[in-house]
Amino acid sequence: MKIFTNNPALKLLIIIILGIIIGNNYDVNDAILLYIIILAVIISFIFVLFKKIFPAYLILGLTIGFCISAQLNQLSFNTPNKIIPTSSALLEGRIVKTLKKTSYSYRCIVEGKVDHKALPLIKNTNVILNIKGLNKNPIELFAGNDIACPVKIRLPHKAVLPTEINEEQYAASIDVQWIADASAKKISIIRRHNDINFYRELVVSEIERKIDLLFSEKNFGIILALLTGDQTRVPQTLRRDFSLTGTTHVLSVSGLHVGVIAAVLFILLGFVRMKWLKLVFFTILVSAFVVMTGMQPPAIRAGIMAVIALLINTTQRRVSAINVIALSIILVIIFSPNLIYSMGFQMSAAAMLGIAFLYHPFRKALLNLIKLDNKVSNYIISSIAITFSASIIVSPIVAYYFKVFSIISPIANIFIIPLYSIAMIFALMAVGLSYISTWLGLAYASSTDFLIALSVWLNKFLLKIPLSSLEGNITILFSVLISIGLIYALLSNSRKQLLFRLGISVCVCYMSLALYNGTTDKREIKIYPRENYVAAFVPISENKTFILLSDRKPAQYPSRDYSMERLLLENPDSLVIGYTGNVGINITDKLKYRRSIQHFPVSLDLQIKIEKVLNIETHLP
Template identity: 25%
Template sequence: MRFLNVTLIKLCLVFLLGILFGFYAEFSSGSIIVIFGSVLFFFIFTFIRATKNVFQDFFFGITAYLLFFAIGLVTVHLHEPKNQPNHYIHYSENVNSEDIIKVTITERLKDGFYAEKYIAEASEAYKNTSEEETLTRKKLTGRILINISKDLTELNLKVGDKLLIPAALEEINQPLNPHQFNYREYMKNLGVLRQTNISKQQIELLKDENWHFKAIAEKWRNKSISSLRTHSFQPEDMAIIQALILGNRREISAETYENYAAAGAVHILAVSGLHVGIILLILNWLLRPVEFFPKGRYLKMAIIVLLLWAFAFIAGLSPSVIRAVTMFSFLAIGMQLKRKTSTINTLFMSLLVLLLINPYYIFQVGFQLSYLAVFAIVTIQPKLDNLYSPKYKITDYFWKILSVSIAAQIGVLPLSLYYFHQFPGLFFLTNLVLLPFIGFILGVGILIIFLALINALPDFLADFYGSCIAAMNSFVDVVAAQEAFVLTDITFSALIAVLAYLLIVAGIMLIHKMNFKNLSFFLFAVIFLQCGLLFENYNYRQAEAVVFHKSRGTVLGFRNNEILTLYTSENIQPDKELFLKNYEVATKANTVTSNEMQSIYNFSGKKLLVVDSAAVYKIPDFEPNILLLTNSPKLNLDRLITELNLHQIIADGSNYSSYVEKWKQTAENKKIPFHYTGEKGAFIVSSKPE
């Protein structure tokens, strides 16, 4: 590829490896200082040595790579909460009921069934000193998840609001069933390590003014939404407008979101690289006359970058918007300066800057998909475009859209299958129809918001725009209804995703330069992928018994290879339980047989006795190894343990918590392992397949 700076890309990749190594390896602050100091010293030494040599110095190259690797390590170390002295995790371990924390709301999340959800930044702690009856102040940092229980009235806190909340914080719950979405890990990657579940009565809203940019941006976004609500937009159309232009997806219904996902158009609902890229092209076209002024190209560059960040401001300065605008700001500067540089160089430079600011971006799905999509478009689309040369401009236009869609889909496919386990077969049709109009919808949408803010939006224009959004929604609904083209429940592991990307990179290298080296790399990538698939299939061939966690219900699963037999209590409908669907997809258990609960089970030589509310446990000629307690049986567990030779006791989610606590204490006194699925998650026993 022309003007490709291979050294820059290699340095960025080494920096990326340093970040990954920093997250998965433990280093003390002293070790980090020694490592970075040593590498920096050798880098300076080899740099001075290289300047005196006529030919390129091999050692300077090595130390340059080591330096970028060390910078990745340092970046992670500085951003990890445990290495920040004022982070609240160092404070929240020793608090009492009267201690309070001052926080500032930084983001509102989509509400849950029972709670309003916010992310807040801690600023100060006030600790009660009982002897003097005074409060001592301590400076704090760190993001907290705040769950405020709903009642008849909504609190509707705004970004920038300052609160006093109880200082007692809890860990975010881990998934209690295998292969469930890990919400704790998701929040950790957003920099949130603790949560608090409180009522509105436990909150004190302060009157302090807050002037940080995000609060002002949220204020203007809310003002824009309020201005739009004065016009006759339908609720679902209004939700799409907010998501498409203002980055607010909280009001989109689950059904609409699923339809966009099934149609392969879910990327339209998140303000990201697609939107910012289109806005960049529109601004570049509109501001062409500026180039005729003295230093016009520099003026145009400054105006474009300023307007891109103005759009980010109106969209609420969400992380996805900031990432996209940062990426395309680099690209805009390169376009206007007309330097002989590759888009890939710009892409990797923005990647380097963003990860220096926040290395946790590397684990965020939106960040991964955005960069992979752009990388695939830049490297694959030109080759696809050259495969066919239409005679007519209109045909060429649609062919370019199709080639861009295919390239982007290739780039994100492995990750999409890994995270979402589905593939929209009609994505090309959706993009062929929608992408030509996205620029128009974005441009007119921004104009409509501006006119609404100054109370100058005519009703006919609002009605026309609402009709356009409604037509787009109707088209997406029609495409999503073609269920035969939506491939769902696809099993795709992290290992296979990595090997698939290895194959994609090898394929890109091969199509750009056909030689023996690249062909060999491609063939080896094919072999590695095949070996990975064989390894995964071998791992799926096993037997396991699972006592799932289900609140107020009992679910037992016995899997032998791909056959899963379920035993459930009467109140459970297996086909409607998401945690069972996740388990089936992850283990390739396509055949599910549901049966009524029994009292005795035998699995791989282990005998399981189920004792329910009837409290019957004396079964002739049966000596269980494992006891499962369900539906809160009233029994004397001490006596039961004496009569039965048990190796393990399990209590599932159908039991009263007060009963579980008593059983746990009794098991500890008898020195028998006790497993409560509400605390430790599902109980799993694995063995060789039968």
């Protein structure tokens, strides 16, 4: 095909993906992998000698994919599909990244060794460490600190509830193998190192101080996320509102923000006449921004893509956007294979490939549909084509992870993306100029606050539109059908064909959803196993559900289950909750002040009756 002939990087990316899929079915050690690489290089060299380029290309691509797959297999644990409780261990290592910091807790990634009494000493492993009690035992913790402490450690869990993230996938995406909890009073700081992570946190702390000084309190979390990549201060309600309109990517450092920074840097470096010197400065500054914002996967992809684009411009070669995107993806997955598991990287790569493949056909279809030819209409049509190209590919991924499908997303992105792009530039100028003049900084900060307030108002207005978004498991099917239908319609060659295909797509979507709803029983009993208890959701009537919270073992001070609390708060049914122990009491106490529920302790006699009705051979836990 012509598209593969003109885009060798795309062809290589597809071959590498095929190699990853093949390698995923085999578990090989380092020695065998080395033999495979040597053999592949020899065979490829022989093919090149006989001028058989494609077979050599194919073998090398498959070998690269096989090597990436081998690295991915080393990152994953083959754990049984059971809930493995926490256990005691000793952790010693270096803090390499701060994930979240508050006055009472500190979450970070520690690289070091785990000494578990039931396992041999585990070296060179990464752990997400949650340190609590800093308000009672204040200690200064930074990236670069070597620490030692006793911990309660466990493997990452799979997602059980609809309201919780898949810890396994998240941990794999950041190359983490364990999750641990520790008390602040038991942390020992062995030594402090002033490495790149330490200096990054110093810069971030200074930026945070400036943001606190210049911007309004309600926008503090958003500005911090835009400039440093720290999303922990963004209010959960705001993040949810933006996710329902498909614009949540503007609240974090994504490929969009790196693109804006790259464009600004390119303009600012216009005075540098030597092209190669400009490339060097550009690469250093873009890399510094990516590092400062926490090396977010979309930012890494966008940074590599920006540098490749300028390199091509410097060498004055004509290369398609598809080639640039494919090459940037290849470089990312070769040097950081774990980012394949990152949903941020997946969505970023999918959005860029969608724009590269679909923008021009979509723009042509929209021009056929809307017979206008002026600057305003062309800008609007181009904006719609870009947002549709990205949203169509990304929406099934979003629906898979978040069970949300935003119908209003293309329209929302047209308005909100420009507002946040300008707000980000103004925020950077406010922080930078504040070192020259506080009044100049405050002037740009006020403009930034206005733009963010306008975007939040606009987002809430769009949410009021009926059927602006859908939630639940059905969104996966709906998003796939809508995406296929829109691609089918917008690849039309004429206005009549476009309208006909739109009609066909609507009919197919409607019939498929009707069939899905007719074969799905929404009122089924659901069992959710948790570490300390089991939750059973039993429908009583159309709008009423009985929930049994049964403790696995006595727990005097059970930890909170925020995911379960959120699931119960969002449940639209009238809830009747029965509990057998302290875990259930704890969950009920947190709920009864936030929503109307009926609750009661389940007596031993009632537990026995439930066992008989459900034909349970062993006693309820």
